[in-house]
Amino acid sequence: MSGSGQTHDDHRQWAETSHCRVSAARHLGGFAVLELIAPRIARRAAPGQFVMVTVPGEGYLLRRPISLFSAEADCIALLVEARGRGSERLTRLEVGDVVDVAGPLGSAFPTQGVTNALLVGGGIGCAPLQYLADELAAAGAHVTAALGFRDFRAARAVGAFTIERLSVATEDGSVGRAGTVLHLLAALDVAPGTTVYACGPTPMIAAVQRWTFHEGLRGYVSLEAHMACGTGSCHGCVVDTARGKLRVCSEGPVFRLDEVTP
Ligand SMILES: Cc1cc2nc3c(=O)[nH]c(=O)nc-3n(C[C@H](O)[C@H](O)[C@H](O)COP(=O)(O)OP(=O)(O)OC[C@H]3O[C@@H](n4cnc5c(N)ncnc54)[C@H](O)[C@@H]3O)c2cc1C
Numbered sequence: 001m002s003g004s005g006q007t008h009d010d011h012r013q014w015a016e017t018s019h020c021r022v023s024a025a026r027h028l029g030g031f032a033v034l035e036l037i038a039p040r041i042a043r044r045a046a047p048g049q050f051v052m053v054t055v056p057g058e059g060y061l062l063r064r065p066i067s068l069f070s071a072e073a074d075c076i077a078l079l080v081e082a083r084g085r086g087s088e089r090l091t092r093l094e095v096g097d098v099v100d101v102a103g104p105l106g107s108a109f110p111t112q113g114v115t116n117a118l119l120v121g122g123g124i125g126c127a128p129l130q131y132l133a134d135e136l137a138a139a140g141a142h143v144t145a146a147l148g149f150r151d152f153r154a155a156r157a158v159g160a161f162t163i164e165r166l167s168v169a170t171e172d173g174s175v176g177r178a179g180t181v182l183h184l185l186a187a188l189d190v191a192p193g194t195t196v197y198a199c200g201p202t203p204m205i206a207a208v209q210r211w212t213f214h215e216g217l218r219g220y221v222s223l224e225a226h227m228a229c230g231t232g233s234c235h236g237c238v239v240d241t242a243r244g245k246l247r248v249c250s251e252g253p254v255f256r257l258d259e260v261t262p
């Protein structure tokens with residue numbers, strides 16, 4: 001992380017906080033795409049990183065971790081799903097509202113040298129994939145995305161994505177192919193050497209990991225964990241990896257697919 005003064009052994013990260021004004025808000029069922037004016041974050045951000053956002057109002061002590069859905073010029077965008085009280089309040093933000101945002105935080109998806117990329121997402125775990133697709137496509141990579149959702153309500157998030165080669169599955173068959181994202185993967189003609197990028201619920205990550213290894217591919221995963229500080233100080237987000245116990249917020253959230261045990 002540039003500018004953090006971070007050493008190899010010290011993964012606590014420097015979290016610059018910005019007061020960010022909402023410049024656009026689009027609602028898709030229980031989801032909202034929020035565009036925030038955040039020049040300092042947008043300039044330093046990379047796909048896979050996240051921000052910690054304050055929730056306006058009483059009783060929201062902790063910031064909520066939210067992935068960067070996009071970052072362009074002076075703005076960042078977040079795709080937020082109303083899950084509990086805090087995220088529901090965030091989906092109700094309106095143009096002109098101001099929130100405190102710390103970031104960009106965490107590790108980014110490696111993209112250098114990637115010519116073929118397969119982006120696999122499940123549920124709100126899909127959120128970092130638009131930014132990743134944009135960066136990969138801008139670098140000339142061939143990008144294919146497969147997104148899986150539980151049902152029609154959860155699949156409303158698809159309306160936020162503008163990835164050109166995008167296939168969708170829902171478990172209840174209401175949108176796209178009936179089944180899981182694994183059914184989409186089975187139907188794809190994947191070029192040798194394709195890099196897989198996965199984010200979503202743990203069972204999906206485990207299944208995508210098995211599929212990736214079976215196909216002889218390599219890839220990266222973005223993990224979720226409950227976070228308090230988001231900056232490496234509280235050790236509340238530790239996961240077991242092949243490199244030992246690592247913090248999702250600071251050593252992650254992006255890890256190599258072969259070093260995690262979902
Ligand atoms: C690195 C990272 C990136 C994330 N990116 C996004 C994003 O782009 N968009 C988005 O909508 N959400 C994202 N999340 C999840 C989001 O942070 C949680 O949904 C939110 O903090 C829940 O707050 P709440 O007050 O609404 O929920 P609570 O009332 O605290 O809980 C509601 C439900 O959400 C679950 N939950 C709470 N926190 C998390 C968490 N960190 N991970 C998984 N489940 C959780 C709880 O178990 C409970 O079932 C991300 C989480 C992490 C760790």
Ligand code: FES
Pocket residue numbers: 226227228229230231232233234235236237238247248249250
């Ligand atoms: S959330 Fe505190 S160390 Fe990761």
